[in-house]
Amino acid sequence: MTTLALACANSNLRRAWQELWSGRTRAARSHGAGVDGVTLAAWAGHGEARLAALRTDLLTGRYRPAPLRWFDIPHREPGRTRRLGIPTVTDRVAQRAVKRVLEPVCETLFLPCSHGFRPGRSVLTAIAHVLRYEAQGLPWVADADIAACFDALDHGLLLSRLAALIPDDRLLGLVAGWLVVGESAPGQGIAQGAVLSPLLANLYLHAFDVAMVRAGLALVRYADDWVIMCRGPRVATLALERAAAALADLGLALNPAKTGVVPLGSGFQFLGARFE
Secondary structure, eight states: OOHHHHHTSHHHHHHHHHHHHHTSOHHHHHSOOOTTOOOHHHHHTTHHHHHHHHHHHHHHTOOOOOOOEEEEEEOSSTTOEEEEEEOOHHHHHHHHHHHHHHHHHHHTTOOTTBOTTOTTOOHHHHHHHHHHHHHTTOOEEEEEEBTTHHHHOBHHHHHHHHHHHOOOHHHHHHHHHHHHHTOSBTTBOOOBTBTTHHHHHHHHHHHHHHHHHHTTOEEEEETTEEEEEESSHHHHHHHHHHHHHHHHTTTOOBOGGGOEEEETTTTEEETTEEEO
16 A cells, blocks of 8 residues: 555545644634635534545545645744744645654654654753753753744755655655645745644654764754754854755755754753753
8 A cells, every 4th residue: 555545545644634623722723824814713513524525635636735824923032023924724634634644754764863743752851852962961052043044944855855655656745745745945844834844844854863863963953943962162153064065965955043052051041941
């Protein structure tokens, strides 16, 4: 059975819908529609029929993702915003169904240094690893920000990484369609707010994780937020140079205005935690 067929199994599609429905607040069920204006509550009114139609469209190749509904939300940094792209409910169900079959495969590949949007991992596990490295004699932080990370991810490179794991052309075509509607420029970018985006971002940045670990560096990454724990400031500076080179291989770059070396106990903040 192909990966697409597994994703389109009745039980998997129904489970994807149930997860989407149960994972939202009561208010979100009545709002948060995509460009078609259909809310979760409205979709639920004809849920079985919609699931059957979605399954048929996916298996016959008639499925086409709808454009995203874009809006800006405040960034954690004052004065900045973050652009979110919200798919229709139908597209969210389809992406979640695909995610349910892709994630176990990707999880066999991902390294322990990656904590964002993974089963059994969280902000708390990332912070715990930072503290563990400090206790092991690595009290200096190579702190960096990837410039416009989600907008800069290259579709061709991402799809090639996915094809190496999942040799299913029809599923790859499906993912490619979702990438196109969420692109920031032709062939670039994934939509923050789409169900599948965090998993795809982790897959894209996996090569960065591998390069850092092979270099013997104590990387802690949560999505595009990451630090490298080091013994001293000189080592941390060299770590940033290695990181910049590894990111360049992925078509990414550091933001020099938000990259530096600091001791952990200097009021440094990471993932909402302040280290004193």
